[in-house]
Amino acid sequence: MSPFRSIARTEWQLLVRRRSYGVLLGAFSVVLAFATGLGVLRQDRELQQQRRYQALVREQWVGQPDRHPHRVAHYGTFAFKPVGPLAAFDPGVESFSGRVQFLEAHRQNAANFAEAGALSSAFRLGELSPAFVVHLLLPLVVIVLGYRILADDREAGRLRLLLAQGTPPGALLAGKAAGLALGLAPFATTAAIALAASVVLGPGAEGAAAWIRGGLVAAAAGLHLAGWLTLTLWASARAATPVRALGGLVTLWAAVGIVLPRTAGAIAATQPPLPGKSEFAAQLAAEVHRLGDAHNPGDPVFARLRRETLARHGVDRVEDLPVNYGAIVMARGEELTAEAFARHFSAVTEQMERQEAVVHRAAWFAPYLAVRALSAAASGTDLRALTAFQRAAEAYRFSFVQALNALHRDKIRFTNDRAQRLAASHWAAFPDFHVRGPALTESLAGTAGCWAALAAWLLAPLVGLWRTGVRP
Amino acid sequence: MRPSLDLLCWETRRLFRTGTATVALGLLAFGGLVALWSADREIARHREEIARLPDFYAAQMQRLAGQFADGGHAGYVAYYAFFPTWDPPPALAGLSVGLRDLLPAAVWVRLLGLEAQLYESGLGNPGLQSLGPFDLAFVVCALAPLVLLLLTHDLLTRDRERGVLPLAHVQSGGLGRLFAARLLVRAGAVAAVCTGLFVIAVSWHRIPMDGAALAWLGDALLHLLVWTAFAAVVAAACGSTGASLAAAGTVWLGAVVVLPAALNLGLTAAFPVPEGLELTVRQRQETHAGWDRPKEETFARFFAAYPEWRDTPPVTGRFAWKWYYALQHGGDAAVAASARTYAANLRARAAAAERLAWLVPPVGAQLLLSRRAGTDLEAHLEFLERVRAFHEALKHYFHPLIFAEAELKPAAWSAFPRYQPPAPAGSAGSWLERLPLAAAALGPSLAALVLVRRTSALPS
Numbered sequence: 001m002s003p004f005r006s007i008a009r010t011e012w013q014l015l016v017r018r019r020s021y022g023v024l025l026g027a028f029s030v031v032l033a034f035a036t037g038l039g040v041l042r043q044d045r046e047l048q049q050q051r052r053y054q055a056l057v058r059e060q061w062v063g064q065p066d067r068h069p070h071r072v073a074h075y076g077t078f079a080f081k082p083v084g085p086l087a088a089f090d091p092g093v094e095s096f097s098g099r100v101q102f103l104e105a106h107r108q109n110a111a112n113f114a115e116a117g118a119l120s121s122a123f124r125l126g127e128l129s130p131a132f133v134v135h136l137l138l139p140l141v142v143i144v145l146g147y148r149i150l151a152d153d154r155e156a157g158r159l160r161l162l163l164a165q166g167t168p169p170g171a172l173l174a175g176k177a178a179g180l181a182l183g184l185a186p187f188a189t190t191a192a193i194a195l196a197a198s199v200v201l202g203p204g205a206e207g208a209a210a211w212i213r214g215g216l217v218a219a220a221a222g223l224h225l226a227g228w229l230t231l232t233l234w235a236s237a238r239a240a241t242p243v244r245a246l247g248g249l250v251t252l253w254a255a256v257g258i259v260l261p262r263t264a265g266a267i268a269a270t271q272p273p274l275p276g277k278s279e280f281a282a283q284l285a286a287e288v289h290r291l292g293d294a295h296n297p298g299d300p301v302f303a304r305l306r307r308e309t310l311a312r313h314g315v316d317r318v319e320d321l322p323v324n325y326g327a328i329v330m331a332r333g334e335e336l337t338a339e340a341f342a343r344h345f346s347a348v349t350e351q352m353e354r355q356e357a358v359v360h361r362a363a364w365f366a367p368y369l370a371v372r373a374l375s376a377a378a379s380g381t382d383l384r385a386l387t388a389f390q391r392a393a394e395a396y397r398f399s400f401v402q403a404l405n406a407l408h409r410d411k412i413r414f415t416n417d418r419a420q421r422l423a424a425s426h427w428a429a430f431p432d433f434h435v436r437g438p439a440l441t442e443s444l445a446g447t448a449g450c451w452a453a454l455a456a457w458l459l460a461p462l463v464g465l466w467r468t469g470v471r472p
Numbered sequence: 473m474r475p476s477l478d479l480l481c482w483e484t485r486r487l488f489r490t491g492t493a494t495v496a497l498g499l500l501a502f503g504g505l506v507a508l509w510s511a512d513r514e515i516a517r518h519r520e521e522i523a524r525l526p527d528f529y530a531a532q533m534q535r536l537a538g539q540f541a542d543g544g545h546a547g548y549v550a551y552y553a554f555f556p557t558w559d560p561p562p563a564l565a566g567l568s569v570g571l572r573d574l575l576p577a578a579v580w581v582r583l584l585g586l587e588a589q590l591y592e593s594g595l596g597n598p599g600l601q602s603l604g605p606f607d608l609a610f611v612v613c614a615l616a617p618l619v620l621l622l623l624t625h626d627l628l629t630r631d632r633e634r635g636v637l638p639l640a641h642v643q644s645g646g647l648g649r650l651f652a653a654r655l656l657v658r659a660g661a662v663a664a665v666c667t668g669l670f671v672i673a674v675s676w677h678r679i680p681m682d683g684a685a686l687a688w689l690g691d692a693l694l695h696l697l698v699w700t701a702f703a704a705v706v707a708a709a710c711g712s713t714g715a716s717l718a719a720a721g722t723v724w725l726g727a728v729v730v731l732p733a734a735l736n737l738g739l740t741a742a743f744p745v746p747e748g749l750e751l752t753v754r755q756r757q758e759t760h761a762g763w764d765r766p767k768e769e770t771f772a773r774f775f776a777a778y779p780e781w782r783d784t785p786p787v788t789g790r791f792a793w794k795w796y797y798a799l800q801h802g803g804d805a806a807v808a809a810s811a812r813t814y815a816a817n818l819r820a821r822a823a824a825a826e827r828l829a830w831l832v833p834p835v836g837a838q839l840l841l842s843r844r845a846g847t848d849l850e851a852h853l854e855f856l857e858r859v860r861a862f863h864e865a866l867k868h869y870f871h872p873l874i875f876a877e878a879e880l881k882p883a884a885w886s887a888f889p890r891y892q893p894p895a896p897a898g899s900a901g902s903w904l905e906r907l908p909l910a911a912a913a914l915g916p917s918l919a920a921l922v923l924v925r926r927t928s929a930l931p932s
Contacts (some may be wrong), residue, residue: 042740060757071763074760075756144718242714250717261604265604266510269510274595274596277577282524282528296539
C-alpha cells in the first residue's frame with residue numbers, strides 16, 4: 001500500500017473511532033434535519049397561504065359587479081411575492097421583505113407584513129436555516145475534527161519518526177487531507193441530502209433548473225468547506241500545540257463568521273445610507289408634481305396634451321371629442337407617476353446594490369460572506385430576486401391601470417362621467433399577476449467575485465502548506 | 473474561598489502578561505466601538521428622517537395649496553393630506569437597535585381607512601438587515617461571552633498540564649481561592665470593558681443616566697454574571713486544555729448561535745400570524761363593496777361608532793364626502809377583530825419567547841436589553857396604538873367639517889391636527905423581569921462550587 005493510501009486510511013480510522021465523532025455527526029444531522037424540516041414546512045405554509053389568497057383575490061376581481069373603470073383601478077389588486085426556488089434551504093432575504101403588495105392607481109405602495117418585523121428582537125441573533133447550518137456551522141465541524149491531524153503527531157514526536165522513515169512530505173499531507181475528507185464525507189452527505197430534500201420537497205423548486213441551482217449551492221458550499229479543510233490542515237501543520245491550532249482556528253471562525261459580516265453590513269449601510277421612507281415619498285411626490293400637475297389648468301404638459309388631443313380629432317372643445325378626455329388626462333398622469341417612480345426606485349435599488357457590493361468585497365476577508373451570497377443568489381432568494389418581484393409588480397400595476405384607463409377613454413362618455421358603469425364581463429379579460437423568478441443566468445450575474453474569493457480562501461492555505469511543508 | 477487582595481493583584485498582572493488576554497480584550501473593545509458607531513449611524517438615520525418630517529409636510533401642503541387655491545371641500549382636501557406620525561428613537565436605542573432597523577420610524581396617515589396604512593415595511597436594505605444589527609447589545613450577548621470563555625476555560629487545566637497546580641494550590645492558600653481569584657479577575661476585565669463601552673456610549677450619544685440606562689447596564693452585567701457561572705463550570709469540570717476549549721466552544725455555540733436560531737424558527741412555526749394577509753384583503757373588499765350597497769347600510773355602521781352624526785340629512789346623490797368616509801370607516805370596522813388578533817398573536821409569540829428565554833440566557837438578555845431601550849416589538853405595537861389614536865383625532869377634527877360640507881381655504885389648514893409623540897422613554901422595569909436571567913446563573917454557580925470543592929479536595 002502506498003504511503004498516501006495507508007496514511008489516509010489510518011487517519012480516517014482514527015477519526016471515526018473517536019467517541020466524539022458519532023456524537024458530532026448525530027448532533028449535526030439532528031440540527032440539520034430540524035432546520036430542513038421546518039424550512040420546508042414554513043415555505044410550504046407560506047405558499048399555500050399565498051395560493052389561497054391569490055385565488056381569492058382573483059375571484060374577487062373577476063366577481064366585481066358593473067363598475068366604473070376608475071373605481072376598479074382604485075379597487076386594485078394584490079401581488080404576492082413568490083417563494084424562491086430553494087427558499088426552503090436558504091431563505092436569503094425573504095424574511096426581511098414584505099410579502100404582499102397592494103397595487104392601485106396613482107400610488108406605488110410598499111410591501112406589507114415583513115416577517116422579520118413581526119418577531120421578537122431576540123431573533124436578531126440569527127435564523128436557523130439549512131444554509132446557516134451548512135455554511136456557518138459545518139466549518140466548525142471541519143475544525144474540530146481536523147485541528148489535531150498533524151499537531152498531535154508532532155507533539156507526540158511521531159511526525160519526526162514518519163519523516164525520518166522516508167515518508168514523502170507531500171504524500172503525508174495529501175494522505176492526512178484525504179483521511180480528514182473521508183471523515184467529513186458523512187457530514188457532507190447529510191448536507192447534500194438536506195439540499196436534495198429542499199429541492200424535492202421545497203414548494204418553490206420546479207423542474208431541472210432547481211437541480212442546477214441546487215448543484216451550484218453544493219459547489220459553493222463544497223469550495224467553502226475545502227477551503228476550511230486546507231486551512232485547518234495548514235494551522236495544524238504550523239501550530240506549536242493542537243490546542244493552539246484549535247484556539248486560532250476557532251477565533252478565526254468567529255471573526256470571519258460572526259464579527260466581520262456584521263461589521264461589513266454596518267460599513268455598507270453608510271456607503272451611502274439609504275434615504276428614509278418619508279424622504280423617498282417626499283422626493284417622489286415633488287418630482288411627480290414637477291413633471292406635470294393635472295389639477296393645474298395652466299400646467300404646460302397637460303395644456304399641450306389638450307391641444308394635441310383636440311387637434312388630432314379636429315374639434316375645439318374636449319366635450320366634442322369622440323373619446324373621454326378625463327381618461328386621457330388620467331393615463332398621462334399615470335405615465336408621469338410611473339416614470340418618476342421608476343427613476344427613484346432604480347436609484348434606491350442601485351444604492352442597495354452598491355451597499356451589497358461593499359459586502360461582496362468584504363467577502364475576500366470572510367469566506368462566509370462569499371458562500372452566503374452565492375447560496376442566496378443560486379437559491380433565488382437574494383436582493384436581486386426581490387427587486388425583480390418589485391419591478392414585475394409595478395409593471396403589472398401600470399399595465400392594468402392603463403388598460404382600465406383605455407376602457408375609461410373608449411367606453412365612458414365625458415359628460416356625467418362618474419355616474420356611468422361598465423359591464424362586469426370586462427373584468428375577467430384582465431390577466432392575473434404572474435411573476436417568474438430571475439433566470440439562472442440573471443441570478444448568477446455579478447457573482448464572479450464571490451467565486452474568486454472562495455477560490456482564494458482555498459488557494460491561500462494551499463500555498464501556505466506548500467511553502468512551510470511539514471515541520472517535524 | 474474569598475481571595476486576598478494580594479492574590480487578585482497578582483492574578484491581574486499575570487493575566488495581562490500573556491498576549492492573549494490583551495489581544496482578546498482589545499478586540500472586544502474594538503468590536504464594541506464599531507458596534508457603537510454602527511448603531512449610532514442607524515439611529516441617526518431615524519432622527520434625521522424625523523427631523524425633516526415638518527419640511528416634508530410643509531412641502532406637501534404647499535403643493536396642495538396650489539391645487540386648492542380657491543379652497544376645496546374638507547373631504548376632498550383630507551383625501552390628499554397625509555399626516556406624519558413618528559416614533560422618536562429612545563435615548564438607549566443606540567445601545568440596542570432591537571427591531572428599529574426593520575420597522576419604519578415614521579408612518580404617514582390620512583383620513584382614509586387606517587388598516588391599509590399601518591403595516592408597511594420601512595425602507596431598508598434586506599441584504600444588510602439579514603446580517604443582523606451590530607450594536608452594544610450584540611457585543612454583550614454574543615462576543616463578551618466568547619472572550620470570557622476563551623480567557624477562563626484553562627484556569628486550572630493549564631497549570632495542571634504544566635504540573636504546577638499543587639504549587640499554585642499551596643502558594644495561594646487553597647485551590648478554591650485561586651480559582652475564585654482567577655475567575656474574578658477575568659470576568660472583571662470583561663465586565664470592565666463592557667462598562668467602559670457603556671460609559672463611552674453614554675457620553676458620546678449624550679444619554680441621560682436615568683433609571684433605564686442604569687437598568688440596561690445592570691442587565692448587561694447580569695448576563696455576564698450568568699456567563700461567569702458557565703465559565704466556572706467549564707473551567708472546573710474539564711481535565712485538559714483541549715477538553716475545556718472544546719467545552720467552552722460548545723457551550724458558546726449552543727447558547728449564542730444554535731439555540732436562539734432554533735428558538736426563533738420554532739416560534740415562527742408554532743405561532744403563525746396569517747391575520748396580516750386576511751386583514752388587508754378583507755379591508756379592501758369591505759371598503760369597495762360599499763360602493764355597490766345602499767348608502768343607508770354604510771351609514772348605519774358608521775353611526776354605530778359615531779352616534780353624534782345620526783341626525784344628519786341623508787345622502788341622496790351619487791356621491792358625498794361624508795358617505796365616502798363612512799365607507800372608509802366600514803372597511804376598518806370590518807377588520808377590527810382581525811387587527812386585534814394580529815397584535816395579540818404577535819404579543820403571544822413575544823411572550824412565548826420570553827418564557828423560554830431563561831433557558832437561553834443570550835436570548836433573555838437580548839429581550840431585556842431591547843425592552844430597556846424601548847426598541848422591542850412591544851414598543852412598536854404601542855407606537856401603532858398611538859397612530860390609531862391620532863387617526864381618531866383626525867376623524868374628530870374633520871368629521872364636523874365634512875358633515876357641514878365646509879369649504880377649506882389653505883389659510884385654514886394650519887389648524888389641522890398635528891401628531892404629538894410622548895417623550896421617548898426606555899423602561900427601568902421591575903426586578904421580577906430579571907429573575908429568569910438570575911435563575912440561569914444559579915444552577916451553574918452551584919455546580920461550579922461543587923466541582924471546585926471536589927477538585928481542591930484532591931490536588932493533583
